[in-house]
Amino acid sequence: MKDLRARSEGSCVSNFYKSILDQSFEHYVGSEEREFTKLLEPTELKNMLGLKLERGPRTEEEIQEFVDQYLKHSMNTNHKKYMNQLWSKVELPSITGEFLATVTNTSMYTYEVAPVLTLMEHEMIQYLSHLVWGTSQTEGIMTSGGTASNLQAMMVARNTKFPEVKEKGHQGYGNLMPVVLCESNAHYSLKRAMNILGLGHESLIEIQSPTNGIVSQERISDEILNQKNLGRRPFLYIATAGTTVEGSYGDLSAIGKLCREHDMWFHVDGAYGGSVLLSSQYRNLMNGVEFCDSLSWDFHKILGMNLTCAFLLVKKKGVMKSSLTSGNDGYLFHDDDSLDLGPKSLQCGRRADIVKLWMNWLAVGHDGLEKRVDAMIESAKVFAELVKKDADLELMFEPQFVNVCFRVPGNIVEPIRVKLKERGLGMINYSQNEEGPFFRMVVSRPDLEARDHQEILSAILKTYHEVKDDH
Amino acid sequence: MKDLRARSEGSCVSNFYKSILDQSFEHYVGSEEREFTKLLEPTELKNMLGLKLERGPRTEEEIQEFVDQYLKHSMNTNHKKYMNQLWSKVELPSITGEFLATVTNTSMYTYEVAPVLTLMEHEMIQYLSHLVWGTSQTEGIMTSGGTASNLQAMMVARNTKFPEVKEKGHQGYGNLMPVVLCESNAHYSLKRAMNILGLGHESLIEIQSPTNGIVSQERISDEILNQKNLGRRPFLYIATAGTTVEGSYGDLSAIGKLCREHDMWFHVDGAYGGSVLLSSQYRNLMNGVEFCDSLSWDFHKILGMNLTCAFLLVKKKGVMKSSLTSGNDGYLFHDDDSLDLGPKSLQCGRRADIVKLWMNWLAVGHDGLEKRVDAMIESAKVFAELVKKDADLELMFEPQFVNVCFRVPGNIVEPIRVKLKERGLGMINYSQNEEGPFFRMVVSRPDLEARDHQEILSAILKTYHEVKDDH
Numbered sequence: 001m002k003d004l005r006a007r008s009e010g011s012c013v014s015n016f017y018k019s020i021l022d023q024s025f026e027h028y029v030g031s032e033e034r035e036f037t038k039l040l041e042p043t044e045l046k047n048m049l050g051l052k053l054e055r056g057p058r059t060e061e062e063i064q065e066f067v068d069q070y071l072k073h074s075m076n077t078n079h080k081k082y083m084n085q086l087w088s089k090v091e092l093p094s095i096t097g098e099f100l101a102t103v104t105n106t107s108m109y110t111y112e113v114a115p116v117l118t119l120m121e122h123e124m125i126q127y128l129s130h131l132v133w134g135t136s137q138t139e140g141i142m143t144s145g146g147t148a149s150n151l152q153a154m155m156v157a158r159n160t161k162f163p164e165v166k167e168k169g170h171q172g173y174g175n176l177m178p179v180v181l182c183e184s185n186a187h188y189s190l191k192r193a194m195n196i197l198g199l200g201h202e203s204l205i206e207i208q209s210p211t212n213g214i215v216s217q218e219r220i221s222d223e224i225l226n227q228k229n230l231g232r233r234p235f236l237y238i239a240t241a242g243t244t245v246e247g248s249y250g251d252l253s254a255i256g257k258l259c260r261e262h263d264m265w266f267h268v269d270g271a272y273g274g275s276v277l278l279s280s281q282y283r284n285l286m287n288g289v290e291f292c293d294s295l296s297w298d299f300h301k302i303l304g305m306n307l308t309c310a311f312l313l314v315k316k317k318g319v320m321k322s323s324l325t326s327g328n329d330g331y332l333f334h335d336d337d338s339l340d341l342g343p344k345s346l347q348c349g350r351r352a353d354i355v356k357l358w359m360n361w362l363a364v365g366h367d368g369l370e371k372r373v374d375a376m377i378e379s380a381k382v383f384a385e386l387v388k389k390d391a392d393l394e395l396m397f398e399p400q401f402v403n404v405c406f407r408v409p410g411n412i413v414e415p416i417r418v419k420l421k422e423r424g425l426g427m428i429n430y431s432q433n434e435e436g437p438f439f440r441m442v443v444s445r446p447d448l449e450a451r452d453h454q455e456i457l458s459a460i461l462k463t464y465h466e467v468k469d470d471h
Numbered sequence: 472m473k474d475l476r477a478r479s480e481g482s483c484v485s486n487f488y489k490s491i492l493d494q495s496f497e498h499y500v501g502s503e504e505r506e507f508t509k510l511l512e513p514t515e516l517k518n519m520l521g522l523k524l525e526r527g528p529r530t531e532e533e534i535q536e537f538v539d540q541y542l543k544h545s546m547n548t549n550h551k552k553y554m555n556q557l558w559s560k561v562e563l564p565s566i567t568g569e570f571l572a573t574v575t576n577t578s579m580y581t582y583e584v585a586p587v588l589t590l591m592e593h594e595m596i597q598y599l600s601h602l603v604w605g606t607s608q609t610e611g612i613m614t615s616g617g618t619a620s621n622l623q624a625m626m627v628a629r630n631t632k633f634p635e636v637k638e639k640g641h642q643g644y645g646n647l648m649p650v651v652l653c654e655s656n657a658h659y660s661l662k663r664a665m666n667i668l669g670l671g672h673e674s675l676i677e678i679q680s681p682t683n684g685i686v687s688q689e690r691i692s693d694e695i696l697n698q699k700n701l702g703r704r705p706f707l708y709i710a711t712a713g714t715t716v717e718g719s720y721g722d723l724s725a726i727g728k729l730c731r732e733h734d735m736w737f738h739v740d741g742a743y744g745g746s747v748l749l750s751s752q753y754r755n756l757m758n759g760v761e762f763c764d765s766l767s768w769d770f771h772k773i774l775g776m777n778l779t780c781a782f783l784l785v786k787k788k789g790v791m792k793s794s795l796t797s798g799n800d801g802y803l804f805h806d807d808d809s810l811d812l813g814p815k816s817l818q819c820g821r822r823a824d825i826v827k828l829w830m831n832w833l834a835v836g837h838d839g840l841e842k843r844v845d846a847m848i849e850s851a852k853v854f855a856e857l858v859k860k861d862a863d864l865e866l867m868f869e870p871q872f873v874n875v876c877f878r879v880p881g882n883i884v885e886p887i888r889v890k891l892k893e894r895g896l897g898m899i900n901y902s903q904n905e906e907g908p909f910f911r912m913v914v915s916r917p918d919l920e921a922r923d924h925q926e927i928l929s930a931i932l933k934t935y936h937e938v939k940d941d942h
Contacts, residue, residue: 071571074588075584170640
């Protein structure tokens with residue numbers, strides 16, 4: 001192995017990789033000042049990058065060339081003009097935390113191999129649980145993302161309400177058809193999870209939500225009764241706290257009470273909007289969250305952590321493990337009553353996603369995260385006001401959270417987006433309803449000011465006037 | 472937000488975090504020379520670290536203190552004495568690749584937000600597919616780990632063989648009880664996945680495997696027929712290429728032929744042992760892999776990549792997407808026939824796990840990875856010979872791969888492990904069978920020499936003689 005080791009361990013090699021790390025850090029620090037990425041066609045980009053895997057090693061010059069190209073052509077998600085997703089610029093302490101986790105590479109399954117990290121994850125789960133339920137006598141796990149959190153929550157709910165399913169599978173449901181209820185603007189991961197869990201798309205009953213996203217208590221109550229009358233068993237309601245498109249919140253108090261009444265598991269998908277729990281000013285958007293049995297909450301969305309940094313919190317201790325364990329993992333988990341996080345996770349090997357959040361928390365504290373959330377919601381309101389003031393633009397509804405949905409005349413969207421991307425003027429996402437496509441602006445960083453908002457609106461309007469006659 | 476930004480963006484702050492990055496890099500480079508971690512009790516460790524989340528921010532001195540403690544007390548998984556898992560020392564190019572992915576933080580769902588990364592992941596999947604099937608006209612995805620790969624493979628198999636399940640759930644199976652077959656030494660994730668998928672533990676038919684792990688073709692054939700006679704439908708066989716405990720390989724040719732005969736999906740769990748496909752000398756352990764419909768393959772195990780770096784490869788194009796998509800993800804995936812990887816993934820947001828592997832490939836090439844695999848298997852053979860030479864030790868079977876299972880007299884294991892850990896002399900894992908517990912040594916790095924092996928064996932034997940009279 002001498003030749004392999006020489007290429008990855010000698011002090012010259014170590015200096016070479018150190019210089020790449022330094023270059024990467026400088027790239028991050030300067031990313032806001034750099035041009036925004038112009039999107040290239042796949043074939044053009046592929047030729048430019050010369051992406052090809054070979055039998056032999058490359059020279060340091062070739063590796064350096066790859067790194068330069070990688071940094072140049074990767075999407076500049078730290079730029080202010082990147083407003084395309086529910087996340088954008090990542091914070092410096094998070095970057096550092098990720099690197100700490102990288103150099104101490106380990107897996108989160110046992111205390112034995114991840115002693116410090118296991119204690120950190122337990123501590124964070126207790127803190128967050130206290131924000132949700134006012135108690136830390138709960139349980140939770142970090143997952144690979146909001147989609148995985150929702151899947152696991154739905155599985156825990158299913159196995160708690162139908163305990164025979166774990167052993168007997170679909171033969172354990174008895175004669176009742178289990179159904180899950182949610183609003184129609186819930187995240188697509190719910191439908192996908194129904195498929196994965198063997199419950200099927202048809203067993204997800206989606207209650208049509210109005211544009212602002214709030215379904216009335218009566219409508220939900222009627223649907224639960226309707227399902228029961230059809231001979232089905234509604235066992236789980238999933239409310240969304242911060243819908244993907246509208247950023248709207250369901251009435252958690254009302255739903256929570258209905259779930260108790262009907263003996264249903266109550267899951268809140270707060271992957272996106274759960275972060276208002278950090279804010280004393282805005283946590284009322286989630287009034288009633290204390291009724292929930294489980295909550296998904298991502299810190300890689302509006303809170304500026306690196307992807308992924310996601311939690312599933314569950315109110316009742318013990319149900320995660322009892323829903324999951326299978327009894328043939330003894331080679332790994334040697335102790336029944338331990339701190340080991342593995343038996344609660346859908347994963348076996350798992351990255352240490354806790355470190356970035358911990359580092360950020362040390363840097364700004366709960367107070368800093370709260371200010372961040374407040375600033376983003378304020379900023380979204382400023383953006384909405386600018387939309388309202390422009391005669392060409394139509395604000396679709398008053399924002400509750402950090403999404404602002406608006407239309408241009410004729411509902412032209414894609415031609416405008418393409419031109420903006422090609423010119424590197426910015427990225428802003430869209431969605432559509434029965435009246436056609438519309439822009440969806442997401443304020444996912446705290447430092448966007450009226451000037452930034454005006455710039456992106458001007459670019460959209462200018463492009464609109466260029467393309468409107470072709471459509 | 473001025474105060475928050477000041478704490479995470481000013482140039483002094485940036486210098487502070489840069490110094491932590493430099494410290495982390497030095498920590499990594501020196502990790503082999505540093506003492507091996509002594510394991511502490513949770514309460515002792517927690518007090519020492521002062522792990523507590525607060526409302527306000529910490530000072531730079533406090534953050535520095537945390538970082539020092541974190542690095543000091545985290546498991547030194549880069550040390551030669553860390554032989555506890557199927558992975559150990561991570562490679563320098565991987566560390567660098569992880570940092571490149573960290574600074575360009577993006578999600579792998581669309582080409583639009585991850586242009587370079589999407590092309591890289593496609594290219595790698597094509598290369599690996601060629602090693603499996605001799606063609607690149609296949610599909611695949613990077614997952615959060617081998618457990619997720621197995622889950623997704625089982626789901627794709629289920630939905631391909633029972634297409635009505637996606638919409639109708641458990642009502643789509645008809646009258647037949649679907650069953651999955653595997654060997655009893657398969658990974659615990661299979662049983663867990665049966666639970667998640669709503670198939671139930673009982674529908675996993677585990678064929679008892681002998682100690683060396685190889686079940687005969689007749690035994691498998693008999694079990695398939697037996698299940699059919701019981702009125703069930705065996706639709707999936709999962710063979711393990713490199714079992715967790717023994718490192719043994721099933722007879723993939725024989726199983727592949729049986730699966731064709733019985734119209735069953737053939738999945739190979741090569742999360743651990745799939746890496747022999749890189750070696751012309753040892754890929755014969757997986758003869759017949761070309762018959763499989765899907766393969767799990769992790770690069771964060773013996774190949775030295777950071778956790779996680781995992782692939783699911785599927786032979787037939789199109790089945791991953793058709794198994795998964797639900798039709799309510801239009802806000803994210805705007806184009807039906809695109810490069811976007813999202814519609815094939817169980818995740819929505821997903822980290823760029825491809826970069827570390829790409830950087831390592833550039834550094835050593837396929838040739839370097841092949842040498843690594845060969846060196847580890849040779850090293851395991853050397854270890855096995857040392858075990859055989861010692862009168863107190865019993866080698867349980869000749870190793871096929873990089874695991875060496877052996878016993879000490881009286882099958883004493885845990886007291887020896889505890890003393891080794893407390894004294895920081897090393898970590899080596901164990902498992903058990905009907906005759907009692909035994910040590911499981913995993914050679915998961917290429918540079919372990921006879922001297923290293925002799926050291927850990929001597930430490931085990933010395934400790935055995937200290938504790939044997941108490942047991």
